[in-house]
Amino acid sequence: MAETVRAERLGFDPTVPNDARIFDYYMGGKDNFAADRKAARHMLDVAPELPLMCREGRRLLSRVVRYLIGAGVRQFIDLGCGLPTMGNVHEVAQAAAPGSRVVYVDNDPVVVRHSQALLEQNDDTVVIEADLRDTRAVLGHPRVEALIDPDLPVAVLLHFTLILVPDDDEAARVVAEYRDAVAPGSYVAIAHSVCDPKPEASAKLAAIYRDTGVVDGPRRGQVRSKAEVESFFDGLRVVDPGIVYIPWWRPDPGESLPGPETVWSVGGVGRVER
Numbered sequence: 001m002a003e004t005v006r007a008e009r010l011g012f013d014p015t016v017p018n019d020a021r022i023f024d025y026y027m028g029g030k031d032n033f034a035a036d037r038k039a040a041r042h043m044l045d046v047a048p049e050l051p052l053m054c055r056e057g058r059r060l061l062s063r064v065v066r067y068l069i070g071a072g073v074r075q076f077i078d079l080g081c082g083l084p085t086m087g088n089v090h091e092v093a094q095a096a097a098p099g100s101r102v103v104y105v106d107n108d109p110v111v112v113r114h115s116q117a118l119l120e121q122n123d124d125t126v127v128i129e130a131d132l133r134d135t136r137a138v139l140g141h142p143r144v145e146a147l148i149d150p151d152l153p154v155a156v157l158l159h160f161t162l163i164l165v166p167d168d169d170e171a172a173r174v175v176a177e178y179r180d181a182v183a184p185g186s187y188v189a190i191a192h193s194v195c196d197p198k199p200e201a202s203a204k205l206a207a208i209y210r211d212t213g214v215v216d217g218p219r220r221g222q223v224r225s226k227a228e229v230e231s232f233f234d235g236l237r238v239v240d241p242g243i244v245y246i247p248w249w250r251p252d253p254g255e256s257l258p259g260p261e262t263v264w265s266v267g268g269v270g271r272v273e274r
């Protein structure tokens, strides 16, 4: 792991817009502040489809978790889990396979406190405050080591979080480190907004993220392309149907399938085989 990684603690500042709380606003939640709502409305002027994209993202997460349960996975690490909302990973996994173990990771103390308050009764779920980029700190955290059996497959979920790791090399390193640390038969699932269908809107959104301080660290001028996201799956066997616009990833019967111009995000699942 690069020596330069710093596990930064964000602290709590309601005057600086925060991604978890902006996401909460789009999902109709109450855990957001004036600065979050102002940035969110600014983004909605550019891309009114953002709330739909968020909901489609949660639907995808649900389908991915159910797929992984079907593939025999009983351990999940949800990196950048966000505030509790519809279809949380432990709810979906433990409904399908009771006893499934779930680790939630976020570097936002508000997310962590909320989630801990909700989950303190659940013996098979833990919430830790950590920087997902510090793979050693996450996987070596005492509560993670106590819950996750490193000899068994685990699903590493990077669901709309790599967009907040703006440096391409660092994002690729993070994925590779988790891939190489987990047992064979594990999976890495990634969902990520992409610029291809709406280059102008995505460039404007990236600028808002940069200018309002939502994105931490080195600044990035634009949202990644689909091809750039596909490169994060190097070294994994991508399962069917591949890396696709998210409504098209194993939709449930009867689900609506909005097109890429409305939901400009892709997702996929890769299996660790070595």
Ligand SMILES: C[S@@+](CC[C@H](N)C(=O)[O-])C[C@H]1O[C@@H](n2cnc3c(N)ncnc32)[C@H](O)[C@@H]1O
Pocket (backbone or CB within 6 Å): 019, 020, 023, 057, 058, 061, 079, 080, 081, 082, 083, 105, 106, 107, 108, 111, 130, 131, 132, 133, 159, 160, 161, 164, 165
């Ligand atoms: C867009 S939300 C995604 C929430 C959830 N994964 C989903 O798809 O619904 C991104 C989350 O990642 C968290 N996050 C951003 N950078 C992070 C980092 N370096 N380490 C841990 N969490 C991070 C944010 O606090 C936020 O809760």
